[in-house]
Amino acid sequence: MATFWDIIHLLTETPIFFVAIIGLTWGIMGGALPGISASITMALVLPFTYAMDPAQAIALLACVYIGAEYGGSIPAILIRTPGTNSSAATVIDGYELNRQGRAGEALGISLMSGVVGSLFGLAMLILLTEPLSWLALAFTPASYFGLGILGLSVIASMSGGSLIKGLCAATVGLMISTVGTDPISGVTRFTFDIPDLIGGIEPVLVMVGLFALTELMSQSGSVGPAKLNASIRIKLPSWSMMNRLKRSQFIGCILGLFEGLTPGGGGSIAAFMSYNEARRWSKTPHLFGKGSEEGVAAPEAANNTVASTAMIPLLSFGIPSSNSTAVLLGGLLMHGLIPGPRLFEQSAQVIDSIYVGSFIAIIAQIGVGIIILPACIWLVNRPRHYRAGFIFALILSGIYTLNNSLFDLGIALGLGVVGYLMRLARFPVLPMILGVVLGHMVESSYRRSLVLSGGDLRVFLEDPIAVALLSLALVFIIFSLAREIRDARKAKLKEAHS
Amino acid sequence: MSIIKMIGKAASGLAALALLSSPAFAEPAAYPVKVVTLVTHSSPGGGSDVFLREMSKHLGKYINATFVVENVQGGSGAKAMARVASAPADGSVFYATTPTYIYTSLMSKPQSTYKDMQPLVNFFLDSEVVFTRTDGPFKSMKDVIEHAKKERGKWGAANPASLERQAAEQLKRAAGVNAAIVTHEGGGDMMLNVMNGTLDIGIGEIQELRSQLDAGKIKLLATFNPERIPDKADVPTIKEVGYDVSLVKFRGLAGPKGLPDATAAIWDKAVKDVLNDPEYKKAYAAEVLVAKPIDHKEYPSFVNNFASTTEEFLKTTGAIK
Known part of the structure; x- marks a missing residue:
């Protein structure tokens, strides 16, 4: 453990300060570009770190990760396109606020919630790495199945009124997730001998198709105000607002902490679940989906927390829990640093610079945000014909860079049409996205558990974590159903009265 | 600076x-x-x-x-x-x-x-090795095989269509034992399952294990290499353990x-x-x-x-x- 003075020394040292700010700014830009995920943003700077001092190189990558997780929320709010997978949940209320001309407010909330989440995650990383790393070990394949089902239980309350339609959409999403290589046997499924499908359909294509392209299509077909926002000013949340957001941010932080520890998720599950929990515990749940501030705060706190807590299993076991931490692992290995308990003793300087760099980056995030966000708002408030073309080009080039594949463009465009038709028929798209995001994890952990148990389903009842998560999911589903039935009755009564 | x-x-x-x-x-x-x-x-x-x-x-x-x-x-x-x-x-x-x-x-x-x-x-x-957790019940490859003969073994392989899986299947056949071969999506996933005792053993590349090896949380039981690994001379090959399986x-x-x-x-x-x-x-x-x-x-x-x-x-x- 470093002494206080070591930390002060590092803080005042010039390079780490610059490294943190450069990393953060790069991260925000990469994260904000649709299709450029946090991991790609990090991979792009990886070659530049070869010639750097290991401590600074790793701090740079960590800061890029923090920036990218935050940056993803900017297009989510402004153009209904999640910049990263984990900012998909931010789209729901963030874009709604933007449509109401409150983009500055929404961006301010996501900025500050991101800072809160990052600071919480960093505190956990610094103080509780050792005990938390053992929590990561407690998760067996059966527990992952429980976690996935808990995530899917959110569908019940995200179906926007019609549970049947929600379930239909979710099933289609789950079906999309089965395309590609079978996670257990390695045989290819539903690929129709198309090589581009061997790796499956990436969730980001589905998100971009259903959210962004659908929105562009329906905007082109409607007459509305050419300008959305009169002001390009960023409005940071006031103290009373922060106080109101406290609960949803807390939910986001806790769920983000858990997801960061467990391999596989990379933030999207925590973001969706915290959105749902924030609504459950909110005083104004009816505002969710119609421009709720809490609906932006919860997922943003969650995915920013993940950027720090995902380092816990990485640094203590060398196990990357997401694509982004896998790139970070590559960076560590390139500099001859082997993550694990001994890294903390042997390369304390590297660990300290991760902590210090992250801290500087989180604080600087506020400043960088205030500088670049007005430009972003200005950009999306150009006359509609320019804006639509610009966004279209931006999204398509982002998708193309993902795998340099025209096939991916076709998939995203096709799903854009599907999304448009779903909107016309009033099918909710969120359950479908959730199905795509979680399907793989649910399927592979279910089947892996059954391989372990020799086909005995009791494996899910013998694992305490799985039992807890599955029963929680059951309780949620029952509550959501009860609420739906109650709401339907109320609506009927109203009709009868009027 | x-x-x-x-x-x-x-x-x-x-x-x-x-x-x-x-x-x-x-x-x-x-x-x-x-x-x-x-x-x-x-x-x-x-x-x-x-x-x-x-x-x-x-x-x-x-x-x-x-x-x-x-x-x-x-x-x-x-x-x-x-x-x-x-x-x-x-x-x-x-x-x-x-x-x-x-x-x-x-x-x-x-x-x-x-x-x-x-x-x-x-x-x-690359060196492919069999590893288990240090505080687990298995001290040698023999223990693992014995266990799989008496009850049901649980063996992990890092990826579905991979050399590791092939190694596991071949060893299972050569030893004539009953083992579930559990495939994963990457070595990290499998490492957690070996460390928390879900799996008896894991089969993977030695590079991916270095941090846990250094920390003494896991140990090597054998290698699938045709010859012993120069750096880990005390780890026997599967062939030496008595099963004619080797891979490169x-x-x-x-x-x-x-x-x-x-x-x-x-x-x-x-x-x-x-x-x-x-x-x-x-x-x-x-x-x-x-x-x-x-x-x-x-x-x-x-x-x-x-x-x-x-x-x-x-x-x-x-x-x-």
Whole structure:
């Protein structure tokens, strides 16, 4: 453990300060570009770190990760396109606020919630790495199945009124997730001998198709105000607002902490679940989906927390829990640093610079945000014909860079049409996205558990974590159903009265 | 450190880079093209990516060309194979070979397969090992087999269509035991399941285990290598334990078909030289990579041999027809 003075020394040292700010700014830009995920943003700077001092190189990558997780929320709010997978949940209320001309407010909330989440995650990383790393070990394949089902239980309350339609959409999403290589046997499924499908359909294509392209299509077909926002000013949340957001941010932080520890998720599950929990515990749940501030705060706190807590299993076991931490692992290995308990003793300087760099980056995030966000708002408030073309080009080039594949463009465009038709028929798209995001994890952990148990389903009842998560999911589903039935009755009564 | 020092550092780094590619540094062999693109299906920071980037740092001393690493991800190598197979055969594009490209060729039947490329040279063998948690009930490979004979063993393999899985299946058959072979999506996932006791053993590459090995949380029980790992001389091979199973996870290069012999010969020499380079030796010894240079005359039969064994295995298990 470093002494206080070591930390002060590092803080005042010039390079780490610059490294943190450069990393953060790069991260925000990469994260904000649709299709450029946090991991790609990090991979792009990886070659530049070869010639750097290991401590600074790793701090740079960590800061890029923090920036990218935050940056993803900017297009989510402004153009209904999640910049990263984990900012998909931010789209729901963030874009709604933007449509109401409150983009500055929404961006301010996501900025500050991101800072809160990052600071919480960093505190956990610094103080509780050792005990938390053992929590990561407690998760067996059966527990992952429980976690996935808990995530899917959110569908019940995200179906926007019609549970049947929600379930239909979710099933289609789950079906999309089965395309590609079978996670257990390695045989290819539903690929129709198309090589581009061997790796499956990436969730980001589905998100971009259903959210962004659908929105562009329906905007082109409607007459509305050419300008959305009169002001390009960023409005940071006031103290009373922060106080109101406290609960949803807390939910986001806790769920983000858990997801960061467990391999596989990379933030999207925590973001969706915290959105749902924030609504459950909110005083104004009816505002969710119609421009709720809490609906932006919860997922943003969650995915920013993940950027720090995902380092816990990485640094203590060398196990990357997401694509982004896998790139970070590559960076560590390139500099001859082997993550694990001994890294903390042997390369304390590297660990300290991760902590210090992250801290500087989180604080600087506020400043960088205030500088670049007005430009972003200005950009999306150009006359509609320019804006639509610009966004279209931006999204398509982002998708193309993902795998340099025209096939991916076709998939995203096709799903854009599907999304448009779903909107016309009033099918909710969120359950479908959730199905795509979680399907793989649910399927592979279910089947892996059954391989372990020799086909005995009791494996899910013998694992305490799985039992807890599955029963929680059951309780949620029952509550959501009860609420739906109650709401339907109320609506009927109203009709009868009027 | 001041900012001036940092700039100085960056400048010296650039100078070092310039030196690497300049002929004055050593005496690199003349090469027909100026830029050589090394293609990998692995993502930046992944296994083959790290291998190529580290190697290309040192290769400039022996071949007079600039080396660029290109990540062509997607389709478990299907896209990268298509990219390389259709490239000009002038020595400007190569593909980093690992058993993955054989598996993908056989199982996914992409447009371009390993047959559409010409294996060039081999660099390394990765060490495949059997490991278990240190505080677990298994002290040796014998315990693991005994347990699987009496009850049901739980063995982990890092990926579904992989050499590790094949190793596990073959060992299971050779020992005549009852074991569930649980495939994962990557070594990290499997490591957690070995450490928390869900699995008896895991089979994986030694590189992925280093941190836990160093920390003493896991221990090696055996290796699937044909010979003992020089660095871990006390770990027996599976053959020594009594089962006739061994496997070679190769790392080399393949190019488009029709590469001129003269160009390939430059590589034959460069491989030997770069593997003897003291600086590089230090780097790859730390990664527990076993140097195994194979020249361009022998490498095709080595790879084809591997492919036919794999195909036979996949057919007997019913994974392919």
